Amino acid sequence: TAPILDGRAIAAEVTTRVAEDVAGLIADGITPGLAVVLVGEDAASLVYVGRKVAETRRVGMRSIEHRLPVETTQAALLDLVADLNADPAVHGILVQLPLPSQIDAAAVLDAIDPAKDVDGFHPVNVGRLSTGGGLIPCTPLGCMMLLERVIDDFRGLNAVVIGKSNIVGKPVALLLLERECTVTVTHILTRGLPEIARRADILVVAAGSPGLVRGDWVKPGAIVIDVGINRVQGDDGKSRLVGDVAADEVAHAAWLTPVPGGVGPMTIACLLSNTARAARAANPSRP
Template structure:
């Protein structure tokens, strides 16, 4: 139960992430002991965005805690596109690096599509390259975008099979919305994608057994938009004014209101975000095993 005495049960992303982290640590130790394989993750940050710096620092810290090799490249905001692509190519060719993550967004003078087209799909642990997106669409995904995969794990642990349920994804980004819809379809849900131009969005939300909000607007989804008994997955992370010169993190869903109607709900923070980094480690481990020619891992 929440501090607001809500009816919904909280989906504890931190607890689920800790469980997955333990499995990854055990598998990483086994690969090192049996094959001398140490997964290597390389991160690239361009510029000095404070939020991105925190994200990348946490990713590197988690990798090191699992015994992975962690390499970080922090480039100035005015680095040329050619220089960034040269670094990506060098990491593609480095046998000690199994996963490469280029932190988005990039400065406007660098084309994200050029970076993704250069990145080796076998090391694309964010699963954003056209190749990996195509494999997901065809039902043959090897690496799956981290946050959508984390959401699917939370849904499986919380409500089991979602076959036949109506699922709504608000947001159609390459990073989350589109891959999330594909994963929900693969799990045999009936999927609707909504966005800023969707007509009567509130009414569309009220049909959803699973409501996934990833629109980037603080507390945009109101409580009376939630179907009673629905599962609400809040992917948003927004920093808002809390008064007295302080700020706080809120999601894309009005949590207190929605928790009065939902059966299950993810908090912000402590929900989906906790799964994202550990799913990145999962992808790095999977990529390392594949690049070493070892049998696929089941994590």
């Protein structure tokens, strides 16, 4: 297989840096606080929220959890968001998606104070992503941090992004463009995707389709970031997680992020990093 771009190890380094930053903030009298709001009992969301809470505490930040019943109304959720916006002990607010169908997720995200929007999904932060500044969504930021480990100069590189979602594909494409890559964004209706992928020096795959990217889609020496997380049934009948890239076919890549252990751990590390950043920005007089 290709050399592994080890997200777990790099996330651990980022997390250590955040913990140092948090210790500094606490010494200045500011304990960064992250509020996590979970509505309902979605199994995957419970796992994600559990991990986020544990990591938040591990770096010394305050974790404020709000677990609401599945029948929570939009008005009640908006009231909670307003309270969190007003609470000076809360520096980051994360409303775990998906939300139950009676709630308009966009309206809830719109209600979060952009300065506390550590997921980077508020329209103000989405806009700032294209002009610079603002809080950057965690998974795309994690992808960039991984790439920065192995690329000194992004300028002029051909970057191909597979997937155009608001949470991964589009923001990662903007971040690559900001670094002066030549960016091609593709999706399920793109024609001739294998040929386009083969032009990539940097290939970011966020399609949610197991094994989509085959060996002959990848140019020798390309750097491949596999964002996909897919649960599949193995030959032994047990379920396991795989990415969107047929990892055993891309030994000729310069680097490949594994699944699990690639982008996933970086996402949480970036959430912590965004929260520390929001706490610092909320207290500009402090060093």
